[in-house]
Amino acid sequence: MANVDRVKRQLLRDLVQENVDLVEGRLPRTLRKGRYWPLAVRLLAVAVLSVALLGSSRLIALWLIPQQTEPPHAATARSPRVPAKVAAVSLPETPLLTSAPQPVDAAVFPLAVHTVVIDAGHGGGSTGTRTPQGTLEKDLTLDIAQRLQRLLVQQSFQVVMTRDADRDVSLKERGALANRIGADIFVSIHLNWIENRRSGGLETYYMGPTDDPYLTRLAASENRESGYSLADMRRLLDRIYAGVRQEKSRKLAETVQGALFQSLGKLSPEIQSRGVKTAPFIVLLTTDMPAILAEVSSLSNEEEARLLTKPLYRQYIAEALAKGIRAYAGGAEETTPEAVAAARNTAARKESR
Amino acid sequence: MSEKKEVLHVGIDLGTSRSSISASNGQRHVIESYVGWPLDMVAKRVLKKPVLIGREALENRSMLDLHRPLEEGLIKDGSEKDEAAVRELLRHLLGLVGVDPDNRNGMPVRAVVGVPAEALRVNKQQVRKALQNAVDNLLIVSEPFAVAYGIEALLHTMIIDSGAGTTDFCVMNGRLPTEEDQRTLPQAGDFIDEALMRLIRGRYPEAKFSIHMVREWKEAGSFVGPPKNPVVVTAPVNGKPTQLDISQEMRQACESILPPMVESMLDLLSRVQPEFQEKVRNNIVLSGGTGLIRGLGPRLEAELQVVGGGKVRVVKDPIFVGSDGGLAIAIDAPDSDWERLSA
Numbered sequence: 001m002a003n004v005d006r007v008k009r010q011l012l013r014d015l016v017q018e019n020v021d022l023v024e025g026r027l028p029r030t031l032r033k034g035r036y037w038p039l040a041v042r043l044l045a046v047a048v049l050s051v052a053l054l055g056s057s058r059l060i061a062l063w064l065i066p067q068q069t070e071p072p073h074a075a076t077a078r079s080p081r082v083p084a085k086v087a088a089v090s091l092p093e094t095p096l097l098t099s100a101p102q103p104v105d106a107a108v109f110p111l112a113v114h115t116v117v118i119d120a121g122h123g124g125g126s127t128g129t130r131t132p133q134g135t136l137e138k139d140l141t142l143d144i145a146q147r148l149q150r151l152l153v154q155q156s157f158q159v160v161m162t163r164d165a166d167r168d169v170s171l172k173e174r175g176a177l178a179n180r181i182g183a184d185i186f187v188s189i190h191l192n193w194i195e196n197r198r199s200g201g202l203e204t205y206y207m208g209p210t211d212d213p214y215l216t217r218l219a220a221s222e223n224r225e226s227g228y229s230l231a232d233m234r235r236l237l238d239r240i241y242a243g244v245r246q247e248k249s250r251k252l253a254e255t256v257q258g259a260l261f262q263s264l265g266k267l268s269p270e271i272q273s274r275g276v277k278t279a280p281f282i283v284l285l286t287t288d289m290p291a292i293l294a295e296v297s298s299l300s301n302e303e304e305a306r307l308l309t310k311p312l313y314r315q316y317i318a319e320a321l322a323k324g325i326r327a328y329a330g331g332a333e334e335t336t337p338e339a340v341a342a343a344r345n346t347a348a349r350k351e352s353r
Numbered sequence: 354m355s356e357k358k359e360v361l362h363v364g365i366d367l368g369t370s371r372s373s374i375s376a377s378n379g380q381r382h383v384i385e386s387y388v389g390w391p392l393d394m395v396a397k398r399v400l401k402k403p404v405l406i407g408r409e410a411l412e413n414r415s416m417l418d419l420h421r422p423l424e425e426g427l428i429k430d431g432s433e434k435d436e437a438a439v440r441e442l443l444r445h446l447l448g449l450v451g452v453d454p455d456n457r458n459g460m461p462v463r464a465v466v467g468v469p470a471e472a473l474r475v476n477k478q479q480v481r482k483a484l485q486n487a488v489d490n491l492l493i494v495s496e497p498f499a500v501a502y503g504i505e506a507l508l509h510t511m512i513i514d515s516g517a518g519t520t521d522f523c524v525m526n527g528r529l530p531t532e533e534d535q536r537t538l539p540q541a542g543d544f545i546d547e548a549l550m551r552l553i554r555g556r557y558p559e560a561k562f563s564i565h566m567v568r569e570w571k572e573a574g575s576f577v578g579p580p581k582n583p584v585v586v587t588a589p590v591n592g593k594p595t596q597l598d599i600s601q602e603m604r605q606a607c608e609s610i611l612p613p614m615v616e617s618m619l620d621l622l623s624r625v626q627p628e629f630q631e632k633v634r635n636n637i638v639l640s641g642g643t644g645l646i647r648g649l650g651p652r653l654e655a656e657l658q659v660v661g662g663g664k665v666r667v668v669k670d671p672i673f674v675g676s677d678g679g680l681a682i683a684i685d686a687p688d689s690d691w692e693r694l695s696a
Contacts, residue, residue: 007507007527008685014529015682016690019492022477023694150533311469311537 113185113329115158117178119283120145121190121293124168129193131305137191138166140308144296145189147318155326175286185252186291187325188283191308192298200301201272202264204257205293206249207285208278248290250276256294256324263320264297268307271297294321363488364503364679365446365466366496367480369423369518370542370568370642372442375676376450377684383672384408384446388438389417406445411565423518440483447487454487462488463691465679467496470521470535484696491696494682496675497523498530500640503678504668509632511621513614513653513665514675515643517542520614522621524633533624536617540610542643546571549599549606557597562588570599576647577607607646615656622660634663640674 121141122128128137142163149159160181162174178186194200253276261273274295284291296317297304307313362377373383384407391397391405396416405413422438443466444454452462466480477493484491494502497512506512507525514521522536550567553560566588574584584600618637625633634657639650650665657663668674 008502011502011507011527011529012682012686012690015492015494015498016686016693018529020693022493023481150531154533310539312539 113157113325115160115181115183115185116152116325117160117162117181117183117186117287118145118148118152119162119174119178119186119188120164121188123163123166126168129191129299131299133305135299135305135309137299140191140299140314141189142166144314144317144321147315148187148189148321151318151322152325155322157325157329171282172286174283178291179286179288183287183289185325185328186283186287186289187256187321188281188291188293189321190293190295192295193300194298195300198301199272200298200304201274202257202260202297203274203295204253204260204276205279205281205284205295206253206276207246207280207291209280245288245290249284249292252290252324252328253292253294255328256292256321259324259327260294260296260317260320263316263323264313268303270303296321359460361450361452361460361462362680362683363447363450363452363462363464364499364676364681364683365443365464366499366673366675366679367423367439367443367466367468368516368642368675369421370516371672372446373673373676374446374450375673375680377680378450380450381673381676382446382449384442384449385411386423386442387411387414387419387421388441389414389419392416392418404441406441414565436479436483439479440487443483444487452488461490463490463492463683463686464488464696465492465494465499465683465686467494467499467675467679469519470495470497470523470530470537481696486696488696490691490694492682492686492691492694494679495521495523495530495535497521497535497640498525499675499678499682500638500668501525501678503674503681504638506636506638509629510636510638511618511633513618513637513639513644514641515541515610515614515639516641517643520610520617520641520643522617524621524625526625526629534621536621538610538613538617540613541641542568542571544610545575545606545643548609549602552602552606553597553599556599556602557588557590559590560588560595560597561590571603571606572642574603575607575645576604577611577652578604578648580604581647607649610643611652611656615653618653618656619660631661634660637663637665638668639665640668640671642671644668644671 120138122138123142124138126138128141130136142165145161146164149161149164152159160177160183162177163169174188175186192200192203257273257276261271264271279293281293284293297308299305299308360377364375366373368386370386371383372386373381375381387407387410389405389410390403391400397403400413400416405417410417410419418434420435420438422435422442447454447462447464453459464484466484468477468480480493481491496516497514500514501507501510501512501523508527510525512521512523512525514523518539518541520538520541522538523530524534526534546564546568549571550562550564553562553567566586570584570586574586576584580600580603583598584603585596585598587594587596589595590597622630622634637653637657639653643649644667650667653665654663657665670677
């Protein structure tokens with residue numbers, strides 16, 4: 001080893017570790033969250049920390065400096081927001097944390113969504129659908145999920161995977177994990193199997209009831225082995241349908257579906273948008289945050305199954321999902337309204353056939 | 354270093370079209386990635402072998418259940434026959450450098466196998482499974498990384514490794530490349546073969562030829578840009594050997610991979626840290642069989658003008674550069690690391 005330089009030694013160490021990870025079924029270190037953060041991300045982290053510290057000092061100042069007690073109506077009046085004593089410490093004029101609640105423009109907080117749980121559908125003994133050639137849904141969803149993870153980490157999201165290897169994770173555990181860590185959104189990745197094998201395409205679900213027999217069957221199939229009784233299901237349904245979370249989930253589903261259709265349509269002009277739908281999938285019902293289940297292509301469709309074996313196509317899917325999540329998180333219309341409308345129209349045309 | 358002499362190190366480039374092996378005993382071999390089993394008892398008696406590999410398999414294909422098991426550089430998912438074919442291919446390669454995979458009482462063997470940059474983890478596991486018990490220790494690397502290591506282009510370099518199944522791009526920046534540093538395109542040699550086949554069929558509908566003939570024509574006369582000499586091939590037309598000028602079709606087929614190649618090259622360059630972009634632009638290495646297309650390097654250089662110009666060089670020994678790189682890794686990896694990687 002004496003004649004092997006330092007760079008080579010480091011490369012070999014990393015390479016061996018990557019292989020050991022592969023043998024032991026772990027995600028390679030180079031792909032794990034928090035490793036190899038780009039300089040820009042590190043600088044951003046320093047900046048965010050500085051802002052946070054500054055914010056704390058302001059809060060401390062607000063707590064320590066006695067403030068005028070005003071009658072209740074004064075809080076909503078258009079009087080100067082900064083009390084005289086606070087203004088005296090010459091802080092820049094910004095809205096106070098203690099001022100009356102006001103509607104906040106989501107665009108002000110481009111990363112209002114911090115923690116994303118990515119759920120690679122199936123795994124272990126649950127293989128999901130498969131092509132006649134033997135390509136398994138569980139392998140493809142994991143690959144797409146890992147690609148999405150890398151993209152989102154690059155964009156400074158906190159990402160947690162429900163599984164990062166080929167292993168069994170119950171539907172109950174998936175939702176529980178997201179709730180336990182207080183995730184902001186939950187994205188479950190699946191591949192479709194449509195009985196009419198000539199049709200295929202993309203569809204995104206959010207929680208809600210369905211009277212479509214196909215979707216009832218699909219949900220029953222996906223919910224198998226969930227461990228929930230019928231009574232549990234009813235309780236879950238009652239808890240959810242009236243909630244504001246459903247509306248947020250719908251918005252997330254529409255944004256992601258639009259991004260998927262816009263992006264994959266470039267690669268495969270034949271691809272159809274089957275639209276945004278509601279269905280009572282367990283992973284959507286048990287999560288406490290906006291949650292969607294995206295069927296990112298169909299393994300039953302010969303052309304889409306062929307494309308899914310290509311790394312480039314799976315990368316496109318991951319990038320489209322990331323784009324949709326980013327657009328939802330930022331409230332920015334990165335997915336154009338036209339794309340969302342086109343996705344809806346294609347779905348409507350399909351349903352009218 | 355003395356203990357290293359007791360071990361045989363090998364580097365293997367497992368390719369869609371060709372697979373090569375380089376060993377520390379000085380042997381190097383390349384074979385075509387074909388595996389065939391006799392179709393019936395008659396074929397078995399004629400061929401006198403239970404399985405045929407490489408050119409021998411290709412030449413006797415009419416009597417064989419012929420497999421080219423690596424599509425886009427990956428073991429075809431779910432096909433037991435293709436998994437078996439990869440196992441045969443790897444064992445045959447090891448046999449060529451003096452390793453008997455069925456009798457592992459000899460010298461310990463440490464192998465480094467190159468796979469496409471974006472190989473699915475499941476495929477890496479399949480390669481590992483295929484070499485189980487055939488070698489003592491196994492390390493799997495991405496092909497462009499093996500190339501970069503072999504030619505010591507480890508810093509501020511872009512490797513474009515274009516074979517039959519995939520074109521792999523990899524930016525080397527002194528650390529193990531992550532997926533962000535790499536791209537894999539399905540547009541490579543096979544893509545050109547299929548395009549060429551379609552184009553020639555369109556122009557000469559009466560001519561009879563196979564994809565294997567088209568592949569050989571391409572290997573002899575591929576080019577991009579203005580033709581230097583006309584490309585003329587011979588194929589039967591109504592049973593009579595006839596000369597066909599396929600210059601235009603050859604150019605069109607070869608140039609069909611340029612748009613995605615250029616797009617990926619420029620995209621990956623734009624993601625390099627700004628202060629190093631110029632260095633990387635001037636240090637682009639083209640390897641793999643498809644990298645041998647005449648005029649490809651200069652054409653990529655011309656495309657780089659849009660971002661300030663750059664230099665593209667073709668490696669000297671594209672057939673063995675991947676397996677030689679694998680061998681270099683195998684020799685350099687310390688014993689303590691190898692011990693963690695039992696096959």
